[in-house]
Amino acid sequence: MENIIFFFSGTGNSLALAQEIAINLDNTELHNMSGAFEGDLQTYERIGFIFPVYFGGVPPMVRAFIEDLRFDEKMYIFGAITRGGMAGAAQDELLEIVESSGGKLACEFTVMMPGNFIAVYGALPEFIQKNLLAKSDEKAKKITDKIKVKLINQNLKPSRETVPLMKKMPDYTTFAKDYRVNHNCSGCNLCAKICPSKNITMVGHKPHFDSTCQRCMACIQWCPVAAITYKGQIRARYRHPEIKAEELFRK
Numbered sequence: 001m002e003n004i005i006f007f008f009s010g011t012g013n014s015l016a017l018a019q020e021i022a023i024n025l026d027n028t029e030l031h032n033m034s035g036a037f038e039g040d041l042q043t044y045e046r047i048g049f050i051f052p053v054y055f056g057g058v059p060p061m062v063r064a065f066i067e068d069l070r071f072d073e074k075m076y077i078f079g080a081i082t083r084g085g086m087a088g089a090a091q092d093e094l095l096e097i098v099e100s101s102g103g104k105l106a107c108e109f110t111v112m113m114p115g116n117f118i119a120v121y122g123a124l125p126e127f128i129q130k131n132l133l134a135k136s137d138e139k140a141k142k143i144t145d146k147i148k149v150k151l152i153n154q155n156l157k158p159s160r161e162t163v164p165l166m167k168k169m170p171d172y173t174t175f176a177k178d179y180r181v182n183h184n185c186s187g188c189n190l191c192a193k194i195c196p197s198k199n200i201t202m203v204g205h206k207p208h209f210d211s212t213c214q215r216c217m218a219c220i221q222w223c224p225v226a227a228i229t230y231k232g233q234i235r236a237r238y239r240h241p242e243i244k245a246e247e248l249f250r251k
Helices: 013-025 059-067 090-100 124-150 172-177 188-196 218-222
Strands: 002-007 028-032 044-052 075-082 103-111 179-181 200-203 205-207 228-230
Touching: 002 013, 013 028, 013 044, 013 075, 013 124, 044 059, 059 090, 075 090, 075 124, 090 103, 103 124, 103 205, 172 179, 188 200, 188 218, 218 228
Parallel strands: 002 028, 002 044, 044 075, 075 103
Antiparallel strands: 179 228, 200 205
């Protein structure tokens, strides 16, 4: 029986972690949460969700995707959450979302990786990135070992002590109103292809931003000519060094 890992990733961190776990686990299908899932979850032995922490919580698109699924308590479900800082309430949220869809989360993990929210800060120095990525690979192997034996953490329960910051942000998905496009833009359309929420359309060979932004920063980080910025700010960009843009294109 196969396993399946659902991933959400803007700059490649969560996809890289998903790929590493899939390789170590073997016989594992990867599915981008930017596209609908029409398969039968009953056919999978293990079901995983891998995504980043956004403002101390689960990204809106990830929440909506999981809420559309239906589980039963016999399914083995795990989560691995990538983070640049604290995990906040993301673990609690994932637990509650899975339970609200009829399942039971067996175990969940967090993995520290290079931060990428370029609206606030630029890329970390390369030597720090390499150190974090090396450690994340090591942790991926340890996570896989636990998933292989179907580890169940009996102590998992929501603490409800931390409230995700995004719940206090009513304008969360309108964030792209402050994106700027400069004269470097070549109209290559990569930003529209990589945007997970279809928030970008090309108008007159230039990107136009709508109001479904997930704040994943993929459009800024992956632009090959650095044409897109947040409020015109120039900061060092980050992309996972082993991930190609087309691997993140919306399916």
